[in-house]
Amino acid sequence: MIRTKDVNKIYKNGFHAVNNLNLKVGYSDIFGFLGPNGAGKTTTIRMLDGLLTPSSGEIKIGGWDIQENPLEIKRMIGVVPESHGYYSWMTAREYLEYFSDLFRNGEKQDDYIQELLENVGLSDRQDSLISQFSRGMKQRLGIAKALVNQPKIIFLDEPTLGLDPNGQREIQQLLKSINQEKRITIFITSHQLKDIEVLCNKVCIVKAGELIEQGSIPQLQEKYMPGYTIEMQTSANLNLLHILQGIPKIERVFLGEEGQIVIVMEKGREENFYTKMKHDIIAQCMSAGIDIETIRKKKLSMEDIFFRATREENQEK
Amino acid sequence: MRKLLYIFSVMSICLLSTQVVIAADTTQKIDQTITTATTNQPKSDSEIQVEIISPKKIDSSPVYDGTIDIKVKNNTHQTISNMGCYLTIVDVGRNQTYPVDEFGENAYQTRTIEKLIPEEAVTIQIPVHILYVGQFRFTASVIAYDTNQIYTGAALPVTITAVSNLQKQVVIGTSVVMPILLLGIGVGIWKRRKEN
Amino acid sequence: MINTMIKKEFRECLFESKGLWMVFSTAVLLSILSIVVVNIKEGSVLAQTDILQYAMKAIFFLTFIVSLVLGASSFVSEREENTMESLLLTPVSKEMLTFSKYVGVLLIGCAILAISMPYLVAIGLGTQFVGTSVILTLFIGGILELSFVAIAVAFSILFQSSKASILTSILVLILVFMPGMMSGLLKQSVIGRILLRMDPIANAFDMMKAVLSDQLPIHEQLVHLPSLVIFLIIAFIFLCWAGGKVSLKGEK
Numbered sequence: 039m040i041r042t043k044d045v046n047k048i049y050k051n052g053f054h055a056v057n058n059l060n061l062k063v064g065y066s067d068i069f070g071f072l073g074p075n076g077a078g079k080t081t082t083i084r085m086l087d088g089l090l091t092p093s094s095g096e097i098k099i100g101g102w103d104i105q106e107n108p109l110e111i112k113r114m115i116g117v118v119p120e121s122h123g124y125y126s127w128m129t130a131r132e133y134l135e136y137f138s139d140l141f142r143n144g145e146k147q148d149d150y151i152q153e154l155l156e157n158v159g160l161s162d163r164q165d166s167l168i169s170q171f172s173r174g175m176k177q178r179l180g181i182a183k184a185l186v187n188q189p190k191i192i193f194l195d196e197p198t199l200g201l202d203p204n205g206q207r208e209i210q211q212l213l214k215s216i217n218q219e220k221r222i223t224i225f226i227t228s229h230q231l232k233d234i235e236v237l238c239n240k241v242c243i244v245k246a247g248e249l250i251e252q253g254s255i256p257q258l259q260e261k262y263m264p265g266y267t268i269e270m271q272t273s274a275n276l277n278l279l280h281i282l283q284g285i286p287k288i289e290r291v292f293l294g295e296e297g298q299i300v301i302v303m304e305k306g307r308e309e310n311f312y313t314k315m316k317h318d319i320i321a322q323c324m325s326a327g328i329d330i331e332t333i334r335k336k337k338l339s340m341e342d343i344f345f346r347a348t349r350e351e352n353q354e355k
Numbered sequence: 356m357r358k359l360l361y362i363f364s365v366m367s368i369c370l371l372s373t374q375v376v377i378a379a380d381t382t383q384k385i386d387q388t389i390t391t392a393t394t395n396q397p398k399s400d401s402e403i404q405v406e407i408i409s410p411k412k413i414d415s416s417p418v419y420d421g422t423i424d425i426k427v428k429n430n431t432h433q434t435i436s437n438m439g440c441y442l443t444i445v446d447v448g449r450n451q452t453y454p455v456d457e458f459g460e461n462a463y464q465t466r467t468i469e470k471l472i473p474e475e476a477v478t479i480q481i482p483v484h485i486l487y488v489g490q491f492r493f494t495a496s497v498i499a500y501d502t503n504q505i506y507t508g509a510a511l512p513v514t515i516t517a518v519s520n521l522q523k524q525v526v527i528g529t530s531v532v533m534p535i536l537l538l539g540i541g542v543g544i545w546k547r548r549k550e551n
Numbered sequence: 552m553i554n555t556m557i558k559k560e561f562r563e564c565l566f567e568s569k570g571l572w573m574v575f576s577t578a579v580l581l582s583i584l585s586i587v588v589v590n591i592k593e594g595s596v597l598a599q600t601d602i603l604q605y606a607m608k609a610i611f612f613l614t615f616i617v618s619l620v621l622g623a624s625s626f627v628s629e630r631e632e633n634t635m636e637s638l639l640l641t642p643v644s645k646e647m648l649t650f651s652k653y654v655g656v657l658l659i660g661c662a663i664l665a666i667s668m669p670y671l672v673a674i675g676l677g678t679q680f681v682g683t684s685v686i687l688t689l690f691i692g693g694i695l696e697l698s699f700v701a702i703a704v705a706f707s708i709l710f711q712s713s714k715a716s717i718l719t720s721i722l723v724l725i726l727v728f729m730p731g732m733m734s735g736l737l738k739q740s741v742i743g744r745i746l747l748r749m750d751p752i753a754n755a756f757d758m759m760k761a762v763l764s765d766q767l768p769i770h771e772q773l774v775h776l777p778s779l780v781i782f783l784i785i786a787f788i789f790l791c792w793a794g795g796k797v798s799l800k801g802e803k
Contacts, residue, residue: 089639089799112642123633125559127567139555140641183637417600418764456735486601486764521599522676523589529673530582533666537575544571 039065039191039223040086045095047081047247055081057247059095063225063240068217070238071227072344078247079227080120083195086225087117100190113141116184120195120227122176126169130160130179133168134186141187154182158212174205181212191223192216198233210236231340241340243347251347259338262346265289265302266312267336268319273329275299281322287315300336403435403471404428405497405508408478413493413513419485423511425495426478429471436470437500440479445510447490459484468497488515553651556643560655564621567628570659573617577663581670584609588674599678600763606674607688607759610667614692615699615724618660622703623720625652626797627713635799649794653704660696664689680763687762687769691755694779698751699724701786705793727782731756751782 040063047056056078063069073079084090085097088108097104099111125133134151155161158178163171171179177197184192197213198206210233216222228234234241241258243251251258272278278299282291290302303315316333323330338346409424423442429435442462444453455463459482466479483493492510499506564570588602629635638648668685675681703720710716730737731752737743747753754775761767761775 087640089636109642112640115640117636117640119633119636121633122637123629123635125563125567125632125634127563136555136559137637137641140552140643143552418766460738521589521602521674525676526585526589526670526673529669530585533669534575534578534582537578537666541571541575548566 039063039067039100040069040225041096041098042086043096045082045085045097046093047078047085047090048093055247056085056092059244059247059249061242061249061252063223066217066221066223067240068213068224068238069226070234070241071225071244072229072231072234072241072340073227073244074229074348076246077244079229079244080195081247082244083117083193083225083227087115087193088112113187114190116187116189116192118177118180118184118192118194118197120199122180124168124171124176124179126167128168129165130155130168130171130182131164133179134182137183138186150188151186154185157185157215158182159208174201174208177201177205177209178212181209181216185216185220185222189222191225194224194226196228196230197226198228198230206230206233213237231344235340241343243344245348251343255340255343258343258347260305262343263305263336263338265305266307267303268301268316268333269294269336270299270301270319270333271331272299272323273331274326277326278323278328281326282319285318285322298332401506402429402431402504403438403497403499403506404430404476405440405495405506407493407495407508407511410511412511413485413515415485415514416516417486417488419515420482421485422480422482423493423495424478424480425508426476427468427471427497428476429473432473434470434472435499435501438468438471438497439465439500440468440481440495440497441465442481442483443494443496445492445494446487447492449489453487453491457487465498485513485515490514552643553647556647556651557654557658560625560651561658564625564655564659570617570621573620574659574663574666577613577617578666580613581606581609581667585670585674599674600680603671603675603678603680603684604756604759604763606671607684607692608756610664610671610688611692611695611755612728614660614663614667614696616721617663618656618696618700619703619720619724620717621659622653622656622700623707623716624713625656625704626707627710627716630711630799631713639797639799645797646794648797649704649708649790652707653700653790656700656704657696660700664692664696683762683769687759691758691779694783695751695755698779698783698786701783701790705786705790708793708797728752749778751779754778 040061042059042061045056045059045061046054048054059078059082071079071082081090085092086099086104088104088111091105100114102110102114104111125136128136131151134154135148138147138151139145152161152164155164158181160175160178160182163175168176168179181192181194181197184194194213198209201209213224213226214237217224224237226234226237235255238255240254241252242249253261270278275293275297279291279293282288282299282301285291288301288303290300292300294300301319303312320330320333404427406426406428407423408426410421413419413421425440427438427440441464442455442458444455444458445451446453462481462483466481468477468479471477479495481495485491491513493513494507494510496505496507498504585606588605626635629638667688671684671688672681675684699720702723703716706716706720707713710719727750730743730746730750734747734753734756737747758772758775761772762769
């Protein structure tokens with residue numbers, strides 16, 4: 039759905055904001071574009087939505103080249119920018135009707151606008167002035183506006199920035215339902231790693247304008263996990279630690295930060311192997327009379343992935 | 356004896372001549388004194404006579420366009436050079452003067468008189484364009500730059516009566532109604548938006 | 552689409568940019584001026600046609616000031632309120648955007664000219680110049696309004712802050728008005744006379760004076776039109792050039 043090839047952006051003052059970016063976003067993906075401040079996230083999103091011209095490289099959205107077909111691309115995308123202003127003197131309905139008219143060349147779509155307002159939870163406030171809306175309500179209105187032209191892709195730049203946890207959750211749920219019901223590809227930039235973890239199925243990490251990692255979250259978790267890791271909480275963690283240290287196929291076993299048993303095995307083996315190992319460990323516990331409280335496979339959080347990816351990139355440099 | 360008579364005659368003739376000269380000089384001084392006295396009372400019979408010869412008076416309504424003819428005469432026995440003729444305007448009713456350029460594009464400029472030989476007169480023409488309403492006096496003056504003397508003639512009475520049909524009540528009525536009307540419209544629009 | 556955009560710009564000028572209050576304030580100012588002129592002693596010094604001319608000049612000045620302020624903040628306020636990005640992401644072209652903002656501001660200026668007409672008629676009643684003064688005001692005011700709004704909108708595209716845009720627009724207004732207000736002084740020099748021939752406001756004032764005070768026929772005053780038309784053409788060219796430069800803040 040979105041493909042970039044060797045995209046660069048160098049501003050007139052010489053600042054190299056984006057460096058040889060090669061992105062690939064599939065149909066119906068929720069794609070997270072991560073990076074610290076100044077990584078080039080907003081520049082990238084502006085190049086993808088056509089507001090900025092890349093210095094070099096190729097960008098294709100839905101098969102259309104962004105330089106050659108800007109109008110077609112504008113019609114098939116929706117954008118919720120980071121610093122999104124609203125016409126505070128308009129009502130929510132008037133605001134959506136206005137942008138609907140701009141996209142549809144005056145063709146009315148009152149029913150669709152009503153549906154949008156209901157989807158974003160603003161149908162009871164549709165005749166209120168936007169100046170009276172809270173930040174969360176404005177953000178939902180922004181998403182509704184991004185959907186007014188029935189796009190195939192929506193770009194969101196820091197959609198949950200400044201929202202309280204309830205607001206963040208509302209936005210997350212809204213985006214998920216949009217993706218699932220309407221099969222819209224969603225491209226989110228954020229440095230809220232929790233959002234990305236909850237929403238996205240694929241991510242890309244950039245730093246100082248360069249892409250350092252790209253892939254699905256399970257792939258990245260697999261990549262950055264040192265080994266196949268199991269965490270256990272038992273009635274006698276120390277005893278179990280001594281017992282498990284003797285098992286040859288276990289690479290490492292230690293106590294974690296919260297006192298839990300952490301068992302690391304070689305990664306890349308078949309699932310049967312890991313299942314058998316788990317059974318062996320459970321058997322060892324039972325024979326030692328140790329009660330198992332919890333046992334689960336450890337997954338890396340996005341935070342872990344992000345820090346490991348950026349640390350490795352620093353080390354390589 | 357003869358010599359004494361001769362000397363006595365010559366002395367007598369000399370004395371008599373001196374007396375005649377002194378008498379003539381005294382007469383001239385008296386004449387000059389009279390002339391100077393006349394000039395200090397700013398009227399005619401001065402060295403330079405300034406007189407508005409046309410029109411005799413102006414009694415009109417706006418806009419008045421006309422030319423003021425000013426006769427300037429050198430009443431002395433000497434040529435007077437380097438003079439300027441100009442207009443001044445006094446508003447009788449308002450007790451003020453006016454800048455002359457408000458009475459015509461060319462009215463405010465001084466007219467130069469290069470020289471006037473004794474008894475010579477010239478006519479200066481100054482066009483005026485009168486817009487204002489009121490009672491005025493236009494005076495013509497001549498300044499002799501060499502002596503810094505100013506000579507002014509009698510004033511020209513000017514009465515410009517307004518033919519204004521400005522309807523005060525209509526203007527005041529409009530001035531009151533329009534803002535109220537617009538305020539009503541504005542409040543109506545604001546209320547409708549608030550209800551919505 | 553263009554109707555929607557013009558309607559939105561007009562409503563934005565009216566409500567968001569306080570255009571409604573500016574229109575009302577203009578009416579209040581004209582009312583005050585009218586009442587003062589008919590009541591003070593000095594007002595009776597002037598002939599009615601003169602008062603009519605002063606009224607026309609006041610109407611021009613107020614109309615242009617309001618239009619300049621609204622025009623000069625048209626694009627800049629979009630950038631300052633962060634709504635420009637949303638607009639640029641629509642299929643609307645920059646030219647159409649510029650045109651809609653231009654017309655939106657123009658409509659406010661036309662509204663002010665319209666509400667000024669009753670004052671002009673009230674002051675002119677009793678003379679034979681009511682119709683002439685209305686036609687002159689609408690004609691001359693219309694041409695100058697088209698020009699000044701174009702200049703103001705162009706500045707709002709080029710400047711990054713509303714303060715700079717508004718101040719520059721007002722400066723242009725003052726510079727263009729000044730020769731007309733100082734004609735007595737400028738007439739005395741060759742350069743001044745050339746300036747007066749070129750200045751659209753000076754020519755507009757001369758046209759008004761010739762028709763109303765000197766009671767010359769209107770068709771003989773067409774000689775004053777070229778400077779007005781040239782000013783309009785220059786303003787439009789400036790606006791068209793600036794229209795191509797519509798962009799987000801910071802984008803070079």
